[in-house]
Amino acid sequence: MFKEQANGQLYFKGKEVTLHPCFPSQDRMSCISILDDDQNEVFFLKSLNELEVEQQEIVVKHLYIEELGHEITKILEIVEEIELRKFLVETRSGIATFYMRSEEWPNKVRDDHFQFLDIHGDIFYIKELLSLDTKSQKRVSPFIN
Amino acid sequence: MNKNIELKKYFGQEEKLPEIVREQISEEIILYAYSDLNNSFHFSGSWIVVTETRFYLVHGKSLKLEKDFAINKISRVIERKSSNGFRLKILTADDLPPLLEVYYTGKQKVMMGKIKFLLEKKVKGENLAFDINPDKEYHSNALSTIIEVQSETSVDDKGTLLRLLSYLAPYKRKLIIGTIGAAVSTLVSLLPAYFSGKIIDDLVKPYQDGVLPVETALKSGWVIMAALGATFVIREIFSWMRLNQMSILGEGVARDLRVELYAHLQSLDMDFFSKKQTGSIISRVSSDTDRVWDFIAFGVVEVGIALITLLSLSAVLITMDYRLGLIMSVPVPLLLFSIYKHGEKMKSVFLKCWRKWANLTNVLSDTIPGMQVVKAFNQHDREIKRFNGINDVVTDQFEEVHQIWTRFWPGLMLSIHLIVLTVWCFALPRLFESGESQLSAGTFVSFLLYMTMFTAPIEIIGQMARMLNRALSSAHRIFEILDSRAKIVNKSEALRPSELEGRIEFRETTFSYDGIRPILKGINFNIEPGEMIGLVGSSGGGKSTITKLISRFYDAQGGSILIDGEPIENYDVGWLRENIGMVLQEPFLFHGTIWENIAYGLPDISKDKIIEAARVANAHEFIMRFQDSYETIIGERGHTLSGGERQRISIARAILHDPKILILDEATSAVDTETERKIQDALDKLVKGRTVLAVAHRLSTLRQADRIFVINKGEVAEVGPHEELLKNEQGHYFKLHNMQKEMNKNFAL
Ligand SMILES: Nc1ncnc2c1ncn2[C@@H]1O[C@H](COP(=O)(O)OP(=O)(O)OP(=O)(O)O)[C@@H](O)[C@H]1O
Ligand SMILES: [Mg+2]
Numbered sequence: 001m002f003k004e005q006a007n008g009q010l011y012f013k014g015k016e017v018t019l020h021p022c023f024p025s026q027d028r029m030s031c032i033s034i035l036d037d038d039q040n041e042v043f044f045l046k047s048l049n050e051l052e053v054e055q056q057e058i059v060v061k062h063l064y065i066e067e068l069g070h071e072i073t074k075i076l077e078i079v080e081e082i083e084l085r086k087f088l089v090e091t092r093s094g095i096a097t098f099y100m101r102s103e104e105w106p107n108k109v110r111d112d113h114f115q116f117l118d119i120h121g122d123i124f125y126i127k128e129l130l131s132l133d134t135k136s137q138k139r140v141s142p143f144i145n
Numbered sequence: 146m147n148k149n150i151e152l153k154k155y156f157g158q159e160e161k162l163p164e165i166v167r168e169q170i171s172e173e174i175i176l177y178a179y180s181d182l183n184n185s186f187h188f189s190g191s192w193i194v195v196t197e198t199r200f201y202l203v204h205g206k207s208l209k210l211e212k213d214f215a216i217n218k219i220s221r222v223i224e225r226k227s228s229n230g231f232r233l234k235i236l237t238a239d240d241l242p243p244l245l246e247v248y249y250t251g252k253q254k255v256m257m258g259k260i261k262f263l264l265e266k267k268v269k270g271e272n273l274a275f276d277i278n279p280d281k282e283y284h285s286n287a288l289s290t291i292i293e294v295q296s297e298t299s300v301d302d303k304g305t306l307l308r309l310l311s312y313l314a315p316y317k318r319k320l321i322i323g324t325i326g327a328a329v330s331t332l333v334s335l336l337p338a339y340f341s342g343k344i345i346d347d348l349v350k351p352y353q354d355g356v357l358p359v360e361t362a363l364k365s366g367w368v369i370m371a372a373l374g375a376t377f378v379i380r381e382i383f384s385w386m387r388l389n390q391m392s393i394l395g396e397g398v399a400r401d402l403r404v405e406l407y408a409h410l411q412s413l414d415m416d417f418f419s420k421k422q423t424g425s426i427i428s429r430v431s432s433d434t435d436r437v438w439d440f441i442a443f444g445v446v447e448v449g450i451a452l453i454t455l456l457s458l459s460a461v462l463i464t465m466d467y468r469l470g471l472i473m474s475v476p477v478p479l480l481l482f483s484i485y486k487h488g489e490k491m492k493s494v495f496l497k498c499w500r501k502w503a504n505l506t507n508v509l510s511d512t513i514p515g516m517q518v519v520k521a522f523n524q525h526d527r528e529i530k531r532f533n534g535i536n537d538v539v540t541d542q543f544e545e546v547h548q549i550w551t552r553f554w555p556g557l558m559l560s561i562h563l564i565v566l567t568v569w570c571f572a573l574p575r576l577f578e579s580g581e582s583q584l585s586a587g588t589f590v591s592f593l594l595y596m597t598m599f600t601a602p603i604e605i606i607g608q609m610a611r612m613l614n615r616a617l618s619s620a621h622r623i624f625e626i627l628d629s630r631a632k633i634v635n636k637s638e639a640l641r642p643s644e645l646e647g648r649i650e651f652r653e654t655t656f657s658y659d660g661i662r663p664i665l666k667g668i669n670f671n672i673e674p675g676e677m678i679g680l681v682g683s684s685g686g687g688k689s690t691i692t693k694l695i696s697r698f699y700d701a702q703g704g705s706i707l708i709d710g711e712p713i714e715n716y717d718v719g720w721l722r723e724n725i726g727m728v729l730q731e732p733f734l735f736h737g738t739i740w741e742n743i744a745y746g747l748p749d750i751s752k753d754k755i756i757e758a759a760r761v762a763n764a765h766e767f768i769m770r771f772q773d774s775y776e777t778i779i780g781e782r783g784h785t786l787s788g789g790e791r792q793r794i795s796i797a798r799a800i801l802h803d804p805k806i807l808i809l810d811e812a813t814s815a816v817d818t819e820t821e822r823k824i825q826d827a828l829d830k831l832v833k834g835r836t837v838l839a840v841a842h843r844l845s846t847l848r849q850a851d852r853i854f855v856i857n858k859g860e861v862a863e864v865g866p867h868e869e870l871l872k873n874e875q876g877h878y879f880k881l882h883n884m885q886k887e888m889n890k891n892f893a894l
Binding site: 005006007008011018036041064068069070082083084091093094095096097099105118119121122123126142143145 | 147155185186187188189224226227229230234236237238239240241242243246248250251252254290291332493494496497500505601621622885
């Protein structure tokens, strides 16, 4: 059913498709809508278990499940600017700057896991607050506690 | 677009494509973009450049060409989003791997979207309809989101402060009186302590030493008392002068700002309003100007007074007795610093409070308008629990605030007392000494009194930073609006002919909202005066856009629009809009009575004209059914009326203005058949003697139209009277008509 074309595109029953999880941040693995080029739903996948292992692998690859955003390992600086808050951070993928609106706050996903949504839509996250160094913890504390 | 906003400062990204890259590319560059992720989604950089025939990828650091290929090899371009960023896939044949994948964060998305659009056009063998400047595109698109949330002006506190102070200019007299008041009342405040010392040193002591007879002492004493009384009176008079003049002055500045802001808002284009949130604009006119008032009326002066007090106190103390004076004044900067530190700490705690407070108000603004739902689902217990939970969190947070400040201020006071005590310790032995270093009792008393005056100014200066920050950010938000410029303005000799005939002509008109994605692609038509034109076509085709161009809410980028044979830009914008009546799909009514809404813009119109217009609009009947007839107050945006009623009021409004060109954008959508018929009748009466453009989805609405334009994807696909269009069985109109006939048949069953 699912097949990856040589150009890297995903095909379903001979039609080029894209995968759209209904709950992209909570649960990417189930309730996946499969849309064709015109955004028509050609198939709905309630659970990956409905598929054979080989098929599952293809789907997982195109769901980008391994990606959660950029993991913050150190908070270098938080600067208040007009209407904006600038975060200068070190992530597993390098140093980065991102911005949030002054009146928007990081999301507490689980106990110690916080998600920062940048104004451009980029996702940054702290996996475990307590595993950050104390300086970083102190810097970010007003915004999450 | 303001050049001062730097990409480098915001994203650490170059302001434009480096020269070295340009030199490596021989063809003219059409567009370029920056890709800020590598293929494993790590932050890095490379440039992608599109020219007439080729596509280039250039390494961001070494600026060496990494890859380039001919655009005609591209078959498709796809953009995919994941949590770590976006990828643009440039594909060639289906059975070959992609030519290139480009990775980037959301910052680059707008610009990449344009690259994608350009490539797609080129794949189809087309070109952009208008010229673009790649540097400008790159710069403004990268910053578009920041500019949207922040401002168009660059952030420069000093400039903002000076500019704010320049608003004081018309109030020089008040400012001078206020400043004199502040200065005099402050300096006079220093006198009572001095007099007290005088009484002791010059009267009490000499009397006790038997040098001064009691009569003389008492007499001089009364003189000093009188002087003391006079100081108090003088001080309060000058203090009244200052408070009175400064608060009136502050109010004046705030009023001037509001006047300027509101007038300026009226001059701005629709473009501005579609980009900004209404709430944010409103708060600039209301609460931001209020904060500025607060700052000018009190902030500036309070801080000034505090500084004068501290400096003059120190000066007085040091001249009175330099040793004690120094003990008292030297630690002052230290105290100020500790207050500043405390302020910083409070800032971060207050931030937490603010956040939690926002949660609380969110629950309120969520549930109170939604009370019906809460009740319908019997959820009040759950809502109460939710509210109480958040309320507790807020309370806990405020407790932390109170813990911090209640600890700090007594601590600070204690340090001040310790300084005083130190002064005492040094002073005490000297009171009993004799000779050079002896301290007179009077000086000591004056000292004691002066020392109590030290605390208040220190406190005020401690709050200065916060106050200044708040006022500056408000001022900045105000100036941002004042600095936005309208693009649609009158020419110096704008035409205002005595009459408009109503001839409209589009010649190869092209238009795009964002300067890239074309919405109108070369529209041509001629509308004669008095003609009724129906505009039909699929959703998003550009019908409303055409009407917006006619009333000049936007200017076309290419081609021209002629009204009565004259380019639209040559007319006075106000005159043009007076002569064009618009009934919008979502008619906007203001809070007020029905007749005020109908007569909007024509305050002197006679009552019977209003009623006549309402009759023509078929609104009279339902208006009379209301308790207060024409004086019925319709709530904000007319929410107490039904959709069809609102529409008829706005039709009446358009009729009353008697425009030569009438634009009806879906005036009969979303109403029942009965109402549609009534509106229809109203329109039939209305179209006589004017040029009418009616947008409609229901073709039945357009039975009166002389000609129908079918607009499809930004082009005029078909033109002609109803019958003629129906003859073309391959045409859009034929299909539309048949579809609607089918639907009607189904409903008829
Ligand atoms: N203010 C705007 N900024 C950017 N794009 C806009 C704006 N207004 C409309 N558009 C876009 O322009 C295109 C044409 O819109 P328009 O309103 O002219 O369509 P329409 O033919 O009136 O459609 P409908 O029949 O649904 O009213 C749409 O794709 C729309 O997304
Ligand atoms: Mg429309």
